[in-house]
Amino acid sequence: MTLEALRCVSPVVRPVASGAVLFFLASFCASAQSSSTDQSQTLSGYGEPASLETGDSVTEDLWIDNHRVDGLFTFPRLQKFFAPWFDWKKRINNKYGLELGFSYQSLRQEVNRTLGEDKAAAARLQLQGAWTLVGRGTKNVGKLTFRLEERTTLGTTIPPTSLASQYGGIAPSGGFSDFGFAFTELAWRQALAEGRLRFVIGKISALSWYNGHALSSSLRGFQNLALQSSLTKPSPGRGIGGGVAYEFTPHFGVVAGIHDANATTAGNPFDTIGEKEFYQSIEFRYWPTTPDRRRWDVVRLQFWHQDALAAKGVPAGKGVTFLASRLYHDKWFPFFIAGHSDGNASLMKTDVTAGLGIAIDTEHRVASDVIGLGVSWGDPSNPALRNQITTEAFYRFTLVQNFVITPSIQWVKDPAATTAFDDVLTAGIRVRVTF
Template sequence: MRAFLFRILVVLAASIAPLHAQDALPDDDPHVPLLQGTLSAEGDQEASDAEVTARPFPRDSLLEPWFAWKQDVQERTGLTFGGSYGLLHQNYSDSLIDQQNSTGAKLTLNMAYELFRKGTPEALVVAVAVEDRRPMFGSDQPPLFAGFGAGSLVPTAATWGQFDLGVTQAYIRQNLFGNRFQYTVGKIFAPNFVNAYPFFDDNRQFLSQAFSTSPSIQSPLRGFGAVAAWYPTANGLYLQAGMYTSHSDDTGSTVDDFFNTSEHFYHFDIGWTGRPRAGLPIAARGPTDSDNIHVSGWYRNAQDDGTPKSHGVAFNVNRMVSERTMVFFRGGFSQGWAVEKTLAGGVGWRPTGQPSNLVGIGLGWADPAASVLRPQYTAEAFYRFHITRNLAITPDIQAVIDPSTNPDESVLWVFSLRARVTF
């Protein structure tokens, strides 16, 4: 019990992140924070708070006094905290496991605290996330597994899985030398850093993994690792590298695996980034890298259980083409992994007058390594709209064409409805 209470206290201390660090950069500074994705503990909270401060909304939230108090605590102490609760329902036009419907729930508590150099862009931040994910309302499988069961090669809801309440992230992070050097160490969610881009968050954006984390990368999930980024010049060029244990544990520790085994995942990125645009980013998240091009190389050691080594290359291009519109094009190639080749492209558009609302359309292709499986095509469209500043509803439709593991179907339709409240 004492260990559990300690975890909760640490989590509540880590959701408090410096929301002003990005704004402290000069307008012409190319050294964009790269290691604060929205599926990290503090990045998730920053994105939620960005949505809270955006206007206008159809009506005020009942939690307005709570948000004002949180902001006051953050300004006085350097502690940021909060959380979210989400529900996702998916309906499949066909399913190999005879589960036509699946509902999943996510509870997330985030915390971040500035240990040193409080109130500055170079603050040393400790961040923690506590999460709980499960199927709901009689569903046998949560959406992550039900989508596989329906016959899709890639998840139809990439992070909507199942595990009991526990610490899923706990790390330290710091930006140094005017953001020219950035690092994160601890228990982290590796897809935050591997070939990441602004539309990879299935809490707020696309649900299919065809448009979130690259299906061609055999990335670990939650485990101990370290990642660093460096800007060697002043024109936006950056280098980023990470090393993680190959062993994922949603709510447990993998420190021993990192230091006592040779089973690791490595990646190295080289890219160019443009300065984020003023105002609320197109993806309604905190530090959005609005104009980016990068190439990611990765390698995963062979495992003691006989799993062979794997490696590959992936790329990403995303760019703002107007004040409210971003386009993206991504792809990858691998050897030794289940998905051998992928391509995806799409657009995100922020409707006029509703700065947190978002429309997304994507088209993707995935080619499995197994020759007995056919290539799969995925089309997805969603519209996220806010009822209040902290309550968003997202209808979503996916057309999975030639689903790889459901050969009797030409089109697998996936209809989704997502609701998410932040607090």
């Protein structure tokens, strides 16, 4: 299996490369090498993004979803039927510099032991785009990015983000909520100095920017948030914020950002920014190999501070996180995460996580399936809670082009918020369709 095959990851794919939730610099650095995408392997001809974010970011989603990936079953007539749609998107981009992406994804989970609800399901419908208005054809591009979402439960009382609390777990078992309709992103991204300096400002995410790896995405990789990044850092919603990134050398870069600490993803960002309470972060990054592998081969060291949140009664807090990941032989993807905080502003005081992604070769397919295995130990900030161990395993495969299925199983040892159970199993199934 080749590195190029691993890069053909879409939410509809199964990559060990599935697009990392590496804050906005990973992609900014990838753009510095201006890698090209084989047009015969794309649906609408979108190139690799020259942006600050990856993972669940708009620009990375558009690029990943655009890859042509064969599924377990192929229906040439169906693909021919949808071809004019992708050709139209290509013409719009060529003429106006506007890339568009649509997707539908759902997650259903059930637990074997509970204090309340035993199942949860939710769906996410997304429309997103990136409009290049400055510097088309150069490295110093300026883009307006946007995302509209509709999130709702599917026949259950609660969404997956609330299921863990039903058995005393404190790490959410799934990244699917039910806030309804919301404009979850509207931001400007600008590259300068031939792509080495980048900044972003607007309504953006603070979660996926720091301490993420290539299987952190709730849409592509692990579901449980304990396996995505350290829970010793705060988790404000999408709100007003900004960041700047600079690549000093091909192997070293720095990312710094400031975000509204009171932001709620579905809320009006101007309702909370007036509190002037912020989450600030600086992350140092080292890339040991070549620029085209920065999504996977990276070492990150983050320092953060959050102001006291007066209305919520949360004192000021600070902490540090560490992450190291590496892709070996385009197949094996081990990662390690650790974090520590003063316990004032985050879910965990200390946690340690290790995992492995394995690309499984498949015959007559553009990319391979992926198996994900991970385990996390966490010491909660609340001293009244017990230490919790969280594990997850998933298998991701494309059934047909643009349709991916991911069954998963989670095992939680000693749920932190209760002594009623010694362990709990959570079974899940996630589907994603892109067009």
